[in-house]
Amino acid sequence: MTTTGRRPLIGVSTYLESRTRWGAWELPAALLPAGYPLLVQRAGGIAAMLPPDDPAHAAATVARLDGVVIAGGPDVDPARYGEERDPHTGPPAEARDAWELALIEAALATGTPLLGICRGMQLLNVALGGTLVQHIDGHAETPGVFGHHTVKPVPGTRYADAVPEETSVPTFHHQAVDRLGRGLVPSAYAADGTVEAVEAEGSEWVLGVQWHPEMGEDVRVMEALVLSARPALEDKARSGP
Numbered sequence: 001m002t003t004t005g006r007r008p009l010i011g012v013s014t015y016l017e018s019r020t021r022w023g024a025w026e027l028p029a030a031l032l033p034a035g036y037p038l039l040v041q042r043a044g045g046i047a048a049m050l051p052p053d054d055p056a057h058a059a060a061t062v063a064r065l066d067g068v069v070i071a072g073g074p075d076v077d078p079a080r081y082g083e084e085r086d087p088h089t090g091p092p093a094e095a096r097d098a099w100e101l102a103l104i105e106a107a108l109a110t111g112t113p114l115l116g117i118c119r120g121m122q123l124l125n126v127a128l129g130g131t132l133v134q135h136i137d138g139h140a141e142t143p144g145v146f147g148h149h150t151v152k153p154v155p156g157t158r159y160a161d162a163v164p165e166e167t168s169v170p171t172f173h174h175q176a177v178d179r180l181g182r183g184l185v186p187s188a189y190a191a192d193g194t195v196e197a198v199e200a201e202g203s204e205w206v207l208g209v210q211w212h213p214e215m216g217e218d219v220r221v222m223e224a225l226v227l228s229a230r231p232a233l234e235d236k237a238r239s240g241p
Contacts, residue, residue, distance in 0.1 A: 008066035008229035010045040012036050013100050013120070015073055016052045035214030036071055036117075043222035045229065050103065052095040058102035059109070067113040067229035070100050070120030072212060075175060078134060081126045086134035088174065101127050113205040113228040115221065118173050121198060121208025128181025136176050136194065146170040146215050151196040157187035158207055159197045162224040169196075170215035177210075184208075 012032060020029035030051035037047035050061065050068075062068060077092040078085050080101070100120070104127045107114040116124040122132055148168045153160035177195040180186070187207070188197035200206035205228035213221050 008045045008226050009048055009064070010040045010067040010069060010226065010229065011048045011050045011061065011065040011103075012040065012069040013071050013096070013103060014049050014051045016095060032071065033214065035212075036069065039214045039219060039222045040069070040226070043219045043226045045222075045226040050099075052099040055098050055102035058099065059106040062103060062106040062110060062112050065112060067115070067225050068103055068107045069225070070104060070114070070116045070123055072118035072120065074119065075134075076119065076122050076126055076132065078132075081131045083131065083134070088135035097123070108200075108204075108206065111204050113225050114207070115225045116208035117214070118210060118212055121210050122175060122177065124206070124208045125177050125181045125184060125198060128184055130181030130184065131178040133176045133178045135174050146172045146212060149190055151188045151190055151211065153197075154185075154187045154189070157185070157197075158199045158205065158224070159187035159209070159221070162220045163218070167218065169209075169211035169213070169218075171211045173210055 015031040016028070017031055018028050019026055020031060030049060032049055040047035045067070048065070053061070073096060074093040075090040077094065077097050078089060080097060100123055104114065104124055106112070114124070126132065149171055150166050150168050152166045153163055177198060180198065183201050184198045185201055186195045186197065187199045190196050194210070196210045198208045205225065207221070207225070209221060
C-alpha cells in the first residue's frame with residue numbers, strides 16, 4: 001500500500017462558543033478561523049476540526065491523526081500553572097484548557113508531531129510544568145487587528161531549520177512564556193527578548209510559535225509539521241486498514 005497522493009491528516013483544536021450568529025440563526029457553534037485549515041491545506045495536509053470533547057477521548061483521537069495543531073484563543077487559566085489571576089487575564093476557558101491539555105499529553109506520549117500557535121504554545125509550556133507572564137505590552141495593538149514584529153531564530157533549532165532568517169510575523173498576544181517547561185528550549189526571540197518560539201529537545205517534532213502563521217503568507221512552519229507527519233501516515237499505510 002502506498003501513500004502516493006495521500007495527505008497527512010492534521011487535527012486543529014477549535015473554539016466552542018455559546019452564541020454565534022449566521023444568517024437567521026443564533027446557536028452554539030464550534031469555530032475555527034478559516035486561516036487555520038487554509039494554512040494546513042496550503043502546506044499539503046488535510047485539516048480536521050477538534051472541538052472540545054471529553055479529555056478521556058484525547059488519546060483515541062490523536063491515534064487517528066498524523067499531526068496536531070493547538071490553535072490560538074483565550075488566556076490559559078493561571079490556576080493551571082499555580083498562580084493567581086492577574087487583572088489583565090481573561091476569563092477561563094475550562095473546556096478548552098482540559099481538552100487541549102489532554103491532546104498535548106497524548107501527542108507527546110505517542111510522538112505525534114505537534115504545533116502550538118499563540119495560546120497553543122503557551123499551553124504546551126504549561127503542560128510541561130512551565131509558567132506564563134500574564135501581561136506584556138507591545139505585542140498586541142488595536143483589539144481585533146494583528147500587528148507585525150520581527151522574530152529571530154536560534155541557530156541549530158528545528159524552527160531555524162524551517163525558517164533560517166529573521167522574519168516579520170503576524171502577532172496579537174499579551175501573555176508570554178516565563179519559566180520554560182520540562183524539555184523545552186527557546187528557538188526564536190523578539191527584539192525585546194520575549195521568547196517567540198519553543199521546541200522540544202530530542203528527535204520528536206514539537207514546536208510552539210507565539211505568532212499567528214495562519215494570518216500570513218509564510219507556510220514554512222506548517223509545511224515542516226506536515227512533512228514530519230508523513231512518516232506516521234506511511235506507518236499507518238503499511239499496517240493496513
